[in-house]
Amino acid sequence: MNGLKQEKIKETLNATRKRRKRQIPRVYQLKLQNLSKKDRKKLDRLFLEAKWLYNYIIADIENRLTKDSWKLKQVEIKTPEGFEKRDINTLSSQMRQGIIERIKHSLKSLKKAKEKGIKAGKLSFKSEIRSIPLKQYGITYKISGDRNRIKIQGIKKKFRVLGLHQLIEDCEIANGLLVKKPSGYYLYVTCYLQKEKALEEIKKKQTRQPIGIDLGIKHQITLSNGEKISWYVEETKRLKKLQKTLSRKQKGSKNYFKTKLKIQKEWEYIQNKRKDTLNKAISHLKKFFLIAIQNDSIKGWHEGYFGKQVQNTGIGGITARLKRLATLIPVFFVDRYEPTTQVCSFCGHRQKIPLSERTYKCPLCGKEIDRDVNSAKNILKIAVEKLKGEGKLLKTLPVDCGEVTPVEWAIAHGEAGSLPL
Template identity: 45%
Template sequence: MTKAERIRQAIQQTKQRHKEQVPVVYELKVNLNSLSKADRKNLIALFSEAKWLYNHIVADIDNRLKYESYKLSEVEVKVGDKFETRPIINLSSQMKQSIVERIQRNLYALHSSKEKGNKVGALKFKREVNSIPLKQYGKTFKFTNEQKTKVKLQGFNKPIRVLGGHQIPEDAEIAKAELVRKASGIYLHVTCYIGKEDFLKVWQNRVNRKQIVKRREWKTFNQAAAIDFKPTGVVLSNGLKIEWKIEETPRLKRLQRTLSCKKKGSRNRQKVKQKVRKEYEHIVNVRQDVVNKVISLLYRYDTLIYQDDNIQAWHKGSFGKSIQTSAVGMIKRGLRDSLRVSTVLIDRFQPTTKTCSRCGNVQSLELSDRVYKCPACGSELDRDLNATYNMLKFVGLDRSEVKPVEHETAVKIFGANPKVLISFVQ
């Protein structure tokens, strides 16, 4: 057999084996403190080198995108108006090769998008490369102990300590990994193949655990609710109002001020930038937590009725503002994609705000009018609550008062969260 045939056969066998297995990705965190100063520097340098290599090839893609690019040991980097030569020291040839392949894939995606009739430009330069593919377990990376707490990376002499390796089952087939940089640190995303039976067992255990928890805590409300989404919260037709405040923290503001007076390209600027990234990641996590909790409350209703309004239009203004409004989009997506509740969408042009929910009179409201005052029947009602009553009417449902169980559950879910305010409107 020739070498090419042997490789083909090996690939065939792997494919056959993977049919009986399930791919699972485990996230392990690199313990940067365990590294020597030099190793830590080299590990972080991988990401800059990857960016330089990527941009070097993209800059002259016709001549530079070729298989041998993995042999490059120096690249041109644009600094200001000039080009400087930078050495590629830490990236191994296999890492370089996967970066070349990544460019090829991106180019291919661009081409097929063009064929579909989309307007596409050339491949763009990257400001940052935050992940480095590690193909071939055993070559580019390898666990050196049974507990999977130490990883040997190609190009590094000493193994690197990682957290979380114990999650990987003993007989899992480790396929590939990706070195990922986030603001909170460097991670290793390891893709493993585990047997379908093993996977089902793991899965079943998880489900069982969840069901036990659910039986104890999961209370459903057996009723429908209409929801009025606002940029900073929701109002339900039973009067429950949930508002969130996910803002730029004072720390972020301070850091951004500091950043603006640091010299471009300086070491200090890099340090502050890293702190800013970490703070952003924190705020994003806070938002995810709020979103999960709101969805968890809404899931307890049988049916949810809401209007398909244009969130995009809210998306103007500061980062703080946009992160709040984007939470609304995430909640809506969560509801839409869920199989647990049924949702009724009301057309966005339906005048739910302008109509009196008691007599049907229609009048325009200013944004500042918080109360709907009806000149026809004399009723006075909170603006948002009036909108939800109209939604209920639209699908032929009656409104209902908030029940103790709904109140209790809401308090239980959001009680400890200082970013969320629960109140009742009447």
């Protein structure tokens, strides 16, 4: 019987893998609404038991990380008075399996880092766990769209959620993640959509024009067509005031933790504003048929003189988002060492130009152009020339100084961050 069961599991896994090749993942955020004090206590207990289990296994990995670790129903925790035993009642078996798999994944990552020569320590204890994996839809959690309710394994009550309208009818719901934030509790639902439908939606809004992108500090995004996009979301006055208030509170007191929670909520508000701005910028870039961008070292900018500007704009997220977008539309990454700023986009003359000069003046052809626009044009030109040489364009783009014309691409999509096949 066990052999037949394993064969069925393998067959279903293989069928799922084949199906996933024709799909793309999307994560939707649902917020739990109208929570009473009793509901919050139950959810807090769930996250507390997850912390107990995690820290218990981390304390003695060699002996406690076994095949049957998920069966633990009682753990020993350290308190100011000594060690005490705690029962795990709310955390379901599949949730425990998810936490143990997370520990194994972290250990593998540490091992790989050490093999590469990176200094890596060991897994440390957590004072708080803010996410619990929900492995299987229909078992660890269920959604009833007619009443806008969700059911979480281990809790009898169904919770009302906000945001179910985001889910598309034909999507395939997979695993989820229960997240605890300062503003409340959220359920992150992973859904798989058909690639063809997702591409059709993008193509409806898409223009047949390629674009080059230059990232910067003053203007976060400069496009090869001369368009500039800038934003700056700095820390609020309220946050600074709360940080001053926290410094005067006695550490460990009730007022200390209340103020700390207010600071966390304010940080969440600032991060949400930055994410929203970044989402709007990426949705604008989706309109272009081909995107070319230089793979700049944003981390180097952050560690240098422009740390505050990089942090307050979240510019580093643009490259990461475009790498994910490359599974749907062609995105080309130009090498970071290409001298895109020094070369004239009209005649190809190269000269050194200081950072203070914001206009590129070519002594050879006499053309004057904005420094960032010149760089964006060069990025697009390099991408087109390389793709043309590799036979990935059916109709090539002109690489002169004039306006670029539409380009026909071979229909294929490579892995994120790589060239389209």
